[in-house]
Amino acid sequence: MLKILKYSFYEMIRSRWVFIYTGFYLLATIALLLLSNDLSKVLISMTNITLILTPLIGILFGTIYYYNSKEFIQLLMAQALSRWSIFSGMYAGMVIALCLSILLGIGLPFVFYGIMVSPDLPIFLLLITMGCALSIIFSLIAFLIAMKFDDKVKGLSISIFVWLFFAIVYDGIFLLLLLGLKDYPLDKLTISMLVLNPIDLSRILILMKLDMSAMMGYTGAVLSKFLGKETGIIVVSTSLLFWILLPLWRLFSIGQKKDL
Amino acid sequence: MITITNLNKSYKKNHVLRDINLELPQSGIVALLGPNGSGKTTLLKCFLGMVLADSGDLVFDGRSVLGQYEYRAKVSYLSQIARFPENLTxxxxxSLMKEIKPGETREANFIKVFNLEKELDKKMGSLSGGTRxxxxxxLALMHDDPLIIxxxxxxxxxxxxxxxxxxxxLKExxxxKLILITTHILSLAEDLADDILFLLEGDIYFNGSLKDLLNDQGENNLENAIAHILRSTKEYSHA
Incomplete structure (x- = not known):
């Protein structure tokens, strides 16, 4: 697996698109840091950009990378390598490159700006962690979609739809539900809907750390109460872990049965 | 060296391999022929574990290889489409192939014969189809394996x-060694093959020596013999 990971990583870090992706984060972070002296505000802006862009790039890169590597996977499959080591190696090499883009693109400007000695350091670390977690989750989902659908156009369309659903449509449904059921106690529904969407989960975690819960009314108070507790942290971490482990298990099981 | 028993494979409703039973010799060159969609590549991929058979057994060197991967260390495989990661050289x-399968390799010979020295450090994406x-x-033949596909x-x-x-x-x-070749260039098969394995709609239509095939069909070259088979099966299916 490590051998394949190494070459998959080399392939990715030389890709023009990974350069552009890293460059965009670098430029956006530097520009925001130059425009505003308030680190908290810059962190909020970067949170908004990261939570939309990271899943999109993760899912698009993942899908395209799998389709482009199909013949290479066949070549590896003819060697004495297990299916799991091939798929996991290809995936890990790709996702490490994407995480590196976030670390360099967002991390470096903040570090040079002095975030390491700032009181906002935990929020910055959370932003980077969530960016990486979303890359891991959405590129894994992308691999699953591409493995399931041999037709490139179909696979890419489904990937974009999945991103659209989690990034935009889900919140719409969430809001409608909250409005429709406003006469009932909603804390349990809110929390369970929250943990079912990794993007929302990341957003709320960062906003909570920024102490913005006061602006979020009753829901904010409920969440802040819930997430502040030990059980809250356990639920949130388990949910994120579940978002990684479940697709990873699917990658294993689909990989075992996939005809190439 | 290879024994295949009752091998079946379907892609949804398309029955690609129908109850294939086959025994291949320890050495020699076997040409696997057949029209497009006859199941040649699927048969090879089944043997290599890239495509999973629905039923049947595949034995290599006396051991069933279904669900295994270690046996592939003894197989050199050249895939049909030469597409590689574009940013690697x-x-x-x-180097990757050497890391996967350590041991003595003979890539220097191919680099010299194919005049690849100048191309070695260029990205794969910038190479022409022929060079790829x-x-x-x-990559496929740099290891000295007993089976070449x-x-x-x-x-x-x-x-x-x-x-x-x-x-x-021919040297191999x-x-x-046992060499299995699929090709559409019949002159290549004629020049090289000891035996011909002809697949038609997922079935083995002929398995025997080139000489026997020519005698059976009453033709003097492989192209005519294959055309004869295809014409007669077409007429038969129309009748």
Whole structure:
């Protein structure tokens, strides 16, 4: 697996698109840091950009990378390598490159700006962690979609739809539900809907750390109460872990049965 | 060396391999022929575990290889499509293959014969189709394995390189290896093959020596013999 990971990583870090992706984060972070002296505000802006862009790039890169590597996977499959080591190696090499883009693109400007000695350091670390977690989750989902659908156009369309659903449509449904059921106690529904969407989960975690819960009314108070507790942290971490482990298990099981 | 028993494979409603029973010799060159969609590549991929058979058994060197992967250390495989990660170089791909399968390799021979030295450090994405096929052949044949499987090896090769490849295949036969080739270039099969395995709609239509096939069909060359088979099966299915 490590051998394949190494070459998959080399392939990715030389890709023009990974350069552009890293460059965009670098430029956006530097520009925001130059425009505003308030680190908290810059962190909020970067949170908004990261939570939309990271899943999109993760899912698009993942899908395209799998389709482009199909013949290479066949070549590896003819060697004495297990299916799991091939798929996991290809995936890990790709996702490490994407995480590196976030670390360099967002991390470096903040570090040079002095975030390491700032009181906002935990929020910055959370932003980077969530960016990486979303890359891991959405590129894994992308691999699953591409493995399931041999037709490139179909696979890419489904990937974009999945991103659209989690990034935009889900919140719409969430809001409608909250409005429709406003006469009932909603804390349990809110929390369970929250943990079912990794993007929302990341957003709320960062906003909570920024102490913005006061602006979020009753829901904010409920969440802040819930997430502040030990059980809250356990639920949130388990949910994120579940978002990684479940697709990873699917990658294993689909990989075992996939005809190439 | 290879025994295949009651092998079946379907893609949804399309029954690609129908109850294939086959025994391949320990050495020699076997040409796997058949029209498009007859199941040649699927049969090879089933053997290599890339495609999972619905039923049946595959035995290599006396052991069932279904669900296994270790046996592939003894197999050299050349895939039909030479497409590689665009940002890696041929040199890196050769290193990867060496890391996967340590031991003695003979890539230097292919680099010299195919004149690849200048291309080794270029990104794969910038190489021409023919050069990519030469790299494909180098990667596939750089290890000294007892079984060689070549899926359409002549694709994109210039005549000189094809001649070198033929020489190499014949030399490997002399060394006692089993070489399985699928090709649409019948003259290539005729020049090289000891035995012909002809697949038609997922079934084995003919399995025997080239001489027997020509005698059976009453033809003097392979192209005419294959055309004869295809014409007669077409007439039969229309009747």
């Amino acid at each position: 041929a040199r890196e791909l050769i 096929q030469k790299v494909n052949i180098t 070549l899926d359409e090896p002549s694709t994109g090769l210039d005549p000189l390189s094809l001649q070198e490849l033929k020489k190499f295949i 036969r002399e060394r006692g």
